[in-house]
Amino acid sequence: MAVTILIVCGDKTAITAYAGLFNKKEYSVFSAQSGRQALAQAKARRFDAIVVDVSGSRINCKNVCHRIKSETSAPMLAITAPNAKLDAALAFAAVVPKPVSGKKLAARVKAAIENKPPRLFKIGALALDLEKRKLTRGSKTFSLTPKEFVLLRFFVSKAGQIVTRKTLMKEIWETEYLGDTRTLDVHIRWLREKIEDKPSEPARLQTVRGQGYRFTI
Structure with a gap:
């Protein structure tokens, strides 16, 4: 069964690039370009992991992450700018600094899913x-x-x-x-x-x- 992932990013081009990093036979990738879309997706289906690009300013990351976490227990990973500092309260399962490679991102997603706490x-x-x-x-x-x-x-x-x-x-x-x-x-x-x-x-x-x-x- 394919691993279901939600990618949250305000940049459509970046979403396409991130989605292309995952093997289509192993992963089923969904996307959201806004907090509203991300929340709707989290309510609509069960995700194995959620990847949020927090490097841009198009999405209110703190608000979006808190609201998504109220809907799902899926581990959440952050894609960040190099040397970026994150709010510890967001408790990301993993942080992936740019530049992002498919191998590195897939490995972090897999590890986050395997280490997910019990329901x-x-x-x-x-x-x-x-x-x-x-x-x-x-x-x-x-x-x-x-x-x-x-x-x-x-x-x-x-x-x-x-x-x-x-x-x-x-x-x-x-x-x-x-x-x-x-x-x-x-x-x-x-x-x-x-x-x-x-x-x-x-x-x-x-x-x-x-x-x-x-x-x-």
Whole structure:
């Protein structure tokens, strides 16, 4: 069965060049030239890997990557300019600096797929289905909204650390405006209703007064 790949790049010529690097007998390549197209593709089919060219400025990489990750657990690879620095929060499975050869890119894609974490991710007493966005706590299973899913994954990546409200608004909602954080309060409440045995007395997602929140596994 062919490996299914999505290439996200704002340059049509570059997409054609990248697609040509993959053996058509082994790979089935799809493409997207915008964040909207990439998200639609991620929702429409299951990909084994997603390759994003972050070297240009035609696509809001941070926004696109976060939104795609809320739809799929496929490993995401970045094609970058030489010596480029990436936001660690994007957690790419691999980084491929230009110039890109077919052999190098195919090898990185293959390795990322082979090293892909299991679909079911254990978080202490919780189990998170990365593909279906479902959370299991005891005998109960909950469906997570895309924003709840991204929020939980972010907290898990920062487990044990204090995460400020400012950081959450910037990383999850992509704004530094703190004049109205009611949407954050609502999502924290919704998330606690799903991950906590007693939401009114949270043990996993605790409020650190005057600082933010701490997620404990």
